[in-house]
Amino acid sequence: MAVVFDKPHALVDMPMHYCPGCTHGIIHRLVAEVIDELGIEGRTIGIAPVGCSVMAYDYFACDMIEAAHGRAPAVATGVKRSDPDKHIVFTYQGDGDLASIGMAETVHAAARNENITVIFVNNAIYGMTGGQMAPTSLPGQVTQTSPYGRDTKHCGFPIRVCEMLSELEGPEYLERVTVNSVANIRKAKKAIKKAFQNQIDGKGFSLVEVVSSCPTNWGMTPQAALKWIDDNMLPYYPLGVYKDRSAEEDAK
C-alpha cells in the first residue's frame, strides 16, 4: 500500500499547542506541504509573529525567526534582501499582528513589492490574549472587549486587508481563501503554492489571507465555528483573487 497522506517533512513531529479544532494546524500543514512540494526546505526562512501562532518556530522544520509584534514583513525584508537569490522568506501572521500593530509594515512591504510571501490568518479576534476585539472583528460580533457586539459608531469598521492592498500598485498577488471544508483546503493550498512560486520566480509580494476559525474565543464547537465562517465571515470577507498582476499583464 502506498502512503497517500502523512505529516509533511517540513512540519516537525511534535504536538501543537493550539486549541482543539483550531485551523492554525491545517494552515501550518498546508505551508509545510508546499515547502515539501517545491523542495525549498533547506533555503526557506520563516518569520513567526506574535499571537496564537507565536510558537510557529517550534513547528516548522525550516529556519525560523521570531519578530517583534507586527514587524514580521520588516524582518522578512531584511532577510530577503541579505541574499535574494538564495533565501525563500515567508511570514505567518494573525490578524492582530498583521492588521493592527503591524499594518504599517504590511502596507509598506506591499507597496515596495517586496519579494516575500505572507500567510495572513484572519480569525476576526485576538486569540492568544483571550478573545478581545480585533481590527477584523465583524460588526456586531461579541468579544471580550465588545460584550454587546462591535458597535461600528464607537469602534469603526473591520478592515478588509486584501481589498485595501489591491488598491496599491505594488503587490503581485493577493488572494483570500478559507479552510472550513476539504474543497476549500485544496483551494487554499493552491493559493499558498502560487504565493511561494511567485517568490521563487522573483515576481514580488504575495499575500494569502486565510479566513480561519477560533472555536475557543468565539465560544462554540469546532463544527459550529466552521459553519460560522460560512454564515458570517465569508459575506463580509468574500473569497477570491484580489490581485494577480502577472495574469493581468498576460491578459493584455
Add this chain to the structure above:
Amino acid sequence: MAKLTFKTDRCKGCGLCVDACPKKLLQLAADKINKKGHHPAEITDQEACVGCAACAMMCPDCVIKVER
C-alpha cells in the same frame, strides 16, 4: 482497501474528521481517553474505508496517516 493509522495521543478530540468522512466511518471513542484527556478519533469499519483522505485533510494535528 485503505488503511488509516491514528497517532491517538496527538488527537484533541475536535471531531472535524468525523464530519469530514463522506462515508461516516469515524467516531470519537466514548470509552477511551488519550494522554491529553480527550476522546480520540477512531475508525468504525476499516474495510469500508476508500482512503479518500478527507479526514486527514481536515485534521489540524496530523493525527491520521492514510495508506491505499
